[in-house]
Amino acid sequence: MTEVRDRIIQIIAEQAMLDPSELKLDMSPQDIGIDSLGLVESIFAIEEEFDISVPFNANEPEKSDFDVSSLGAIIGAVEKLVAEKV
Amino acid sequence: MSAKKNRDDRPAKAQRKPGKVKNATKIARTMLGRVIMGRHADGMRRVAITGMGTVNALGRDVPSTLEAMREGRCGIGPLDFRDVDRLAVRIGGQVRDWDPEVYFNRQQIVLYDKFTQFTLLAAREAVEQSGLVFEGELGLRSGVVLGTAAGGMNTWDENYRTVYEEGKNRVHPFVVPKLMNNAATSHVSLEYGLLGPSFTVATACASSNHAMGMAFNMVRSGAATVMLAGGSEAMLCFGGVKAWEGLRVMSKDACRPFSATRNGMVQGEGAGVFVFEDWEHAAARGADILAEVVGFSMSADAQDIVMPSAIGAQRTITGAMLDAHMRPEEFGYINAHGTGTAANDKTECAAVAHAFGHHADRLMISSTKSMHGHLIGGTGAVELLACIMALRDGVIAPTIGYEEPDPECALDVVPNEAREAKVGAVLSNAFAFGGLNAVLALRKA
Numbered sequence: 001m002t003e004v005r006d007r008i009i010q011i012i013a014e015q016a017m018l019d020p021s022e023l024k025l026d027m028s029p030q031d032i033g034i035d036s037l038g039l040v041e042s043i044f045a046i047e048e049e050f051d052i053s054v055p056f057n058a059n060e061p062e063k064s065d066f067d068v069s070s071l072g073a074i075i076g077a078v079e080k081l082v083a084e085k086v
Numbered sequence: 087m088s089a090k091k092n093r094d095d096r097p098a099k100a101q102r103k104p105g106k107v108k109n110a111t112k113i114a115r116t117m118l119g120r121v122i123m124g125r126h127a128d129g130m131r132r133v134a135i136t137g138m139g140t141v142n143a144l145g146r147d148v149p150s151t152l153e154a155m156r157e158g159r160c161g162i163g164p165l166d167f168r169d170v171d172r173l174a175v176r177i178g179g180q181v182r183d184w185d186p187e188v189y190f191n192r193q194q195i196v197l198y199d200k201f202t203q204f205t206l207l208a209a210r211e212a213v214e215q216s217g218l219v220f221e222g223e224l225g226l227r228s229g230v231v232l233g234t235a236a237g238g239m240n241t242w243d244e245n246y247r248t249v250y251e252e253g254k255n256r257v258h259p260f261v262v263p264k265l266m267n268n269a270a271t272s273h274v275s276l277e278y279g280l281l282g283p284s285f286t287v288a289t290a291c292a293s294s295n296h297a298m299g300m301a302f303n304m305v306r307s308g309a310a311t312v313m314l315a316g317g318s319e320a321m322l323c324f325g326g327v328k329a330w331e332g333l334r335v336m337s338k339d340a341c342r343p344f345s346a347t348r349n350g351m352v353q354g355e356g357a358g359v360f361v362f363e364d365w366e367h368a369a370a371r372g373a374d375i376l377a378e379v380v381g382f383s384m385s386a387d388a389q390d391i392v393m394p395s396a397i398g399a400q401r402t403i404t405g406a407m408l409d410a411h412m413r414p415e416e417f418g419y420i421n422a423h424g425t426g427t428a429a430n431d432k433t434e435c436a437a438v439a440h441a442f443g444h445h446a447d448r449l450m451i452s453s454t455k456s457m458h459g460h461l462i463g464g465t466g467a468v469e470l471l472a473c474i475m476a477l478r479d480g481v482i483a484p485t486i487g488y489e490e491p492d493p494e495c496a497l498d499v500v501p502n503e504a505r506e507a508k509v510g511a512v513l514s515n516a517f518a519f520g521g522l523n524a525v526l527a528l529r530k531a
Binding site: 057 | 174332333334335337338348349350390391392393427428429
């Protein structure tokens with residue numbers, strides 16, 4: 001699963017135009033400098049990368065099953081979806 | 087000629103009785119706000135609406151649409167078109183069982199995309215109601231301005247399938263004249279012999295408000311005697327909904343504007359067309375004037391490509407009232423943009439609260455998108471019907487699907503049931519993606 005983690009960090013870092021080493025797991029998308037549109041684009045990139053469907057509605061991000069509160073939470077949620085896929 | 091000239095040249099009351107006027111500013115205000123028969127004191131013409139027509143998920147004409155709005159009926163349901171099972175969002179305000187052969191012949195259908203078909207049907211109803219015949223001078227002095235965001239989307243979708251999915255190397259010769267955004271405008275002009283200024287406006291969700299605003303200004307300034315105005319959209323096809331799905335702002339279950347439980351917008355389709363006519367021209371022929379268009383304002387947020395700005399919306403709302411020379415207290419109802427997204431509804435409510443001050447608590451604001459869905463480039467046109475119903479019939483269309491108050495939308499949103507109320511003036515809001523805003527002001531005729 002570390003591989004999944006690194007790939008997600010890479011995607012988010014690219015979106016935020018930062019170096020992956022600058023990201024910390026407890027950072028929120030806002031801390032990283034990603035706005036709502038950037039988040040939607042990151043989720044699209046994650047779906048493409050892992051061939052999964054992420055249940056995310058920008059109108060109620062807090063209500064969806066997919067936790068986007070922090071980078072660590074996003075990684076956890078994607079790992080779960082990737083595991084369910086197999 | 088002489089009678090008309092005398093009437094226009096007659097000095098305004100404020101000038102005739104200078105003793106009653108305290109200062110120059112007051113004279114200016116009085117002059118600007120004054121209406122002398124069919125003209126404003128500044129020489130601008132008054133603008134009457136003398137016809138209206140529509141096709142949308144609530145009905146295929148104005149009476150059935152207004153009845154549905156009065157009853158708070160929902161036109162949103164499961165989408166029905168090819169490959170809908172490959173979509174995550176499967177609801178919409180679709181015009182059910184649409185069969186163009188009921189309204190058009192074969193030669194017409196090969197040239198009319200669905201957005202043109204909707205437009206022509208709406209125009210037919212509007213022109214019939216107005217009783218106008220565009221012959222001679224009137225044809226030369228009349229035009230068409232319509233809004234659409236996507237134009238012939240169904241035609242794009244079908245023909246991309248042909249060349250990409252089916253691998254064919256030949257398409258029908260009329261693909262281009264069918265899909266072009268100005269097709270609907272041109273066919274209306276062809277149908278009625280309208281030889282004056284005619285064009286199409288594309289400003290996403292504000293398209294038809296911009297189009298009607300343009301028409302209003304053209305009749306007001308004297309550039310045209312009659313303008314057919316409104317808009318149309320037919321994006322409910324696989325490619326159209328798939329594109330919207332990507333943005334993740336669509337609801338999968340319902341459009342619930344202003345409700346704390348709202349979770350996104352729902353698309354609709356259809357058209358609305360109105361006859362905007364020089365008031366003197368309409369009065370002289372004894373036309374039934376449905377409402378008066380009194381103000382229009384447009385602006386750009388210059389801030390974000392999708393997130394709305396409360397300041398931009400507020401500037402535009404205030405601008406429309408100033409353009410109408412009316413005070414906030416004179417307005418009783420606003421047909422909201424009210425898309426049912428988290429961002430729009432709270433931003434719009436903040437803008438209304440700022441623009442109206444204490445009067446915000448005394449006016450009604452509803453979103454009929456909860457019933458007919460968001461018609462994107464045609465939405466303002468269908469929503470103007472609710473404005474005219476408020477002025478003419480004293481019935482305020484409700485915001486249906488309302489479940490729970492949202493402290494960030496703390497206005498009277500006319501939840502779930504239509505209300506009887508007398509209003510003298512109304513606003514219709516449209517705030518588009520791209521930060522382009524357009525607000526119209528109407529007054530009881």
